[in-house]
Amino acid sequence: MPWPPKVFWVGLLIIYGTAVLGWLLEATVKIQKIPTAQIWYTSIWATFLAPVIVSWMYFYFRERAEAKKAAEKKEVS
């Protein structure tokens, strides 16, 4: 069965972990009522930084794995 690389699951954990943790903190301690808090964790982190970091991870680690594989192939040949 084909299976996405490990880095894919790490990215999913960051994205869905952020959403679930945010909702839990909002439902329990009402973190969004702290002035400006929601701008930082929903906008700056969850909408901007987290997706950018995950999309960077997805190309950087894939390219690094490919480069490593290519180097190994070269050594063998």
Add this chain to the structure above:
Amino acid sequence: MAESVDPVVIAIVAIYLIAVVVIGYYSRVRLKSAIDYYVAGRRVGSVVNGLALESTYFSPASMLGLPAYIFLIGYPFWWGMMAIVAGMPIATLLTAAALRKYAPVSFADYYADRFGDERLRWWIGIIVIVGSILYIALSLVGMALFMVAILKMPYLIALIITTIITMFYVVYGGMIATSWNAAMQAVVMTLAAIIAAVAIVWQLGGFEGVYYAALKSYPKIWNTPADAPDVPHLLSSTWIAVIGWFFVWHYGFATMPYTVVRFFTTMDIKTARRSIFWCTLAAGAFYVALQLIGITSKYMIEKYHPIAVAAGGNMTATQVLATIQKTYGIGTVTDYSMIAAVEALGNPVVLGILCAGGLAVAMSTAAGWAVVVNTIIARDWMVKLLKSKKAEERPIFYGRLVAFIFLLIGFIVAIQPPALVLDLSGWAFIVVICSLGPGLVLGLWWKRATRAAMWITAIVMFIVSMVAWLRAHLVLGHHARFFLNDILFGNPNALITPHQVWTIPVGFILFIIISLLTKPPEEERVQKYCVELTKEV
């Protein structure tokens, strides 16, 4: 709304339109073959493709619709906006890299090849046509609203002008013109939203000012379902509703035809992956700006909009918007709330840049969908299925003809839009994702995915999602209500399931069950799609 036309606003928009014409002209010079027209000759780099992805994916539903929805249902909707951007990187390894490796021309190529049935092109075409009409219509509505803000003209005349501009733009450019222009448009629209948001935050005295301004105009805005019964709005009153909003647009980037075809235009798999990084970077900044504008729009309109000021500051934002609606004959005026908030700044430079950005976001989306639909009809239906010699010999002519016809249909729908632009977008998303998404994702990642499952899921889920959305919208009064609320619970508000988003998991479950019950696909097909394409994505 200021009654006079502002020359500064017109000048900024004129500069943008001249740039579109110049880029369109030079793109046309490079347009030599059908492959250039459909997939830009597969020579688009990561930055250009990433920015083009951003401006194509984001439509007036983003620029006008999302701030309008925060205006309506409050802070809990922010998570829905976060989910849209967060869905972008997921596409990288789920569909983009594999589809670029495969390198088809049309969205339907994948389905016809993977499931070994050319006739699938018919049904996929019908589903894509529904999405195209909704999206082209909402793009034209968005452009017309910005034209109203620029030229202070009646909505219908603005709509006619914007349709003609878009026709020239799409019909003469194809994917090359839309790629380069869309990249430029991404820069314009992202900067426009950031500049408008910074101006508003500056006027309100920073993030703290934003927080209290929002609270003042909308006391329940920061409440969530945990604060029941003091919820900001019925549509954000339960956690099921909040989670539903989160997922409506979340998987669109990985599965919607107008983004998927942009994975085909890149030079190689590395460029496909990197282009999503650039797209996410620009999209994240754009959305943070929209969130800030949306959360403050009520306050800005009530305190600073010229109509509210002229009335002595005693009008609500809704009353101001109703006045604008009456003056210019706008169909769905809540969509105008974002423009009205920026008008309230009283700064023609910021308004001019925002209007240029608004035209940019609408033109690029209309163009993206027009290219998708003309590829489906002129190439897939006419050449591949009907074996038309004429269409084969003159592909670009027929592609342009189809784009022209669909822009005309979009124009007719846009005269009196059936819903807000975000509603039209959400509808198109759910219909397309629940019927075509399972076949796209599972066709790549699950060896057992079968042709019968593809057919049954595409037909059943298309009908179910259309009926569910329309029944909720027409019978229960809003698409966010579960469509059987009155029959099952005797209460139209019993369950809030935005845009009938439950159809996506149902579509996947149906696809899996039918696949397990039917004959497995041929080994060579499995090898090609589920092993070679997904290996080292």
